[in-house]
Amino acid sequence: xxxxxxxxxxxxxxxxxxxxxxxxxxxxxxxxxxxxxxxxxxxxxxxxxxxxxxxxxxxxxxxxxxxxxxxxxxxxxxxxxxxxxxxxxxxxxxxxxxxxxxxxxxxxxxxxxxxxxxxxxxxxxxxxxxxxxxxxxxxxxxxxxxxxxxxxxxxxxxxxxxxxxxxxxxxxxxxxxxxxxxxxxxxxxxxxxxxxxxxxxxxxxxxxxxxxxxxxxxxxxxxxxxxxxxxxxxxxxxxxxxxxxxxxxxxxxxxxxxxxxxxxxxxxxxxxxxxxxxxxxxxxxxxxxxxxxxxxxxxxxxxxxxxxxxxxxxxxxxxxxxxxxx
Numbered sequence: 001x002x003x004x005x006x007x008x009x010x011x012x013x014x015x016x017x018x019x020x021x022x023x024x025x026x027x028x029x030x031x032x033x034x035x036x037x038x039x040x041x042x043x044x045x046x047x048x049x050x051x052x053x054x055x056x057x058x059x060x061x062x063x064x065x066x067x068x069x070x071x072x073x074x075x076x077x078x079x080x081x082x083x084x085x086x087x088x089x090x091x092x093x094x095x096x097x098x099x100x101x102x103x104x105x106x107x108x109x110x111x112x113x114x115x116x117x118x119x120x121x122x123x124x125x126x127x128x129x130x131x132x133x134x135x136x137x138x139x140x141x142x143x144x145x146x147x148x149x150x151x152x153x154x155x156x157x158x159x160x161x162x163x164x165x166x167x168x169x170x171x172x173x174x175x176x177x178x179x180x181x182x183x184x185x186x187x188x189x190x191x192x193x194x195x196x197x198x199x200x201x202x203x204x205x206x207x208x209x210x211x212x213x214x215x216x217x218x219x220x221x222x223x224x225x226x227x228x229x230x231x232x233x234x235x236x237x238x239x240x241x242x243x244x245x246x247x248x249x250x251x252x253x254x255x256x257x258x259x260x261x262x263x264x265x266x267x268x269x270x271x272x273x274x275x276x277x278x279x280x281x282x283x284x285x286x287x288x289x290x291x292x293x294x295x296x297x298x299x300x301x302x303x304x305x306x307x308x309x310x311x312x313x314x315x316x317x318x319x320x321x322x323x324x325x326x
Contacts, residue, residue: 027278027289027326032059034066037319041299043251044072048302048313050321059313061304061323082117082143084248090147092154094174096123097145099158100131106139106163108190110216112248116141120158122174130177138162141192143250145172148198150207151226155180157195157209166191169211169224171231181231183224186213194243196221196253199264201281208234208281210266212253215241219271223281235285241271244298251300256310259288267312267324273297276312276324291324 040051049056049072057066075087082099089096099117107114116139120132134140141161147154156172160179166186173180186193197210206225213220223235242252253268258278265280265288273296278288299315304323311325 027291027324029276029291029293030064030323030325031294032064032066032313032321032323034319034321038299038315038321039319040249041302041313041315042072043300043302044074046303047072048300048304050313050315059302059304059321059323061306061311061313064323066321078121081121082115084112084143085117086144088145088147088156090125090154090174092149093125094122094147094154094156095125097121097147097156097174099140099142099145101133103139105136106141106161108141108161108192110190110192110243110245111141111143111250112246116161120145120156120172122156122177124174130174132172132177132179134160137164141167143248146195146198148207150198150209151229157198159193159195161192162189164189167193169193169195169209169231171209171226180229181226183211183222183231183233192216194250196240196242196268197255197264197266199255201264201266202234203263203282210253212240212242212268215243215271216245221268221279223285235281237279237285239271240268240277241273242268244273244296247298249298249300252297252314254301254303254312256303258310267301269297289326293322294318295320 036052042049056071058069080100085099087098100121101118102115103118122130142159146157160170161167162185168185169183170179171181193211193213195211201208209224219241221237221240224231225234255264258265263282276291280288295316295318298317301314304311306325
């Protein structure tokens with residue numbers, strides 16, 4: 001979830017220790033004992049649950065152990081909503097938002113099936129309901145709206161995929177129910193992108209949206225900054241991924257201050273998903289650390305505190321649970 005944008009301010013407060021340069025030297029991955037194979041990590045704002053079989057657990061980072069817990073509760077999708085989508089909530093303008101009007105006009109299947117969304121439904125805080133319906137040449141190839149403060153206003157970020165030109169990232173104004181900014185489409189059908197984080201990553205006072213272009217085969221991280229009421233590309237990095245084909249886990253990245261400079265950084269796997277990269281953007285994109293893993297990352301990435309420092313929890317394709325910490 002990667003952290004959900006609605007919880008970003010909480011995360012930056014929670015994961016903002018004072019780190020010295022020497023504290024950055026030894027990031028490592030530790031295996032956590034589990035009662036079985038980890039199959040999923042579910043995220044909701046600042047909370048996480050770990051699935052082992054049909055059972056759910058919390059992670060006690062201080063004791064390095066799993067604690068039985070109830071599954072996170074997610075509201076049932078409204079009538080007409082995308083069946084595997086989730087409802088997003090905001091803190092200002094947006095009360096709720098969700099993807100709707102399931103369609104098979106773009107049978108890509110990268111998110112586990114050939115059904116995508118034809119519209120976005122927004123319930124404003126003052127009441128009522130608004131719908132942004134796409135033309136027949138595009139779909140929302142996504143599962144959940146990302147509600148975030150962009151340019152001083154609450155806006156919605158989604159992946160829009162054109163049937164012939166592939167994916168673009170769009171920013172939607174919930175008041176006018178209109179797309180107010182859009183990155184260029186990748187350029188050909190069945191070429192997808194996955195957002196990775198929304199924050200002021202480079203410290204210039206503007207909101208940045210980080211995405212991974214074609215995370216399965218190309219793996220280019222792009223940072224788009226909100227300037228003059230539009231998106232401008234401000235950085236690009238190769239060798240990253242935050243998704244694998246068929247997965248509904250879209251949060252294989254996480255935003256927190258890993259180097260202690262007071263600015264958010266990004267945790268994201270490399271293209272093979274066998275190394276976790278911690279990337280900072282102040283004074284230009286750079287690796288804070290690269291942590292080699294014993295198998296590929298296969299779940300969402302969640303954030304915890306370990307020894308009063310930011311740490312990350314995720315599952316591997318072989319079922320192990322990993323804690324990455326310094």
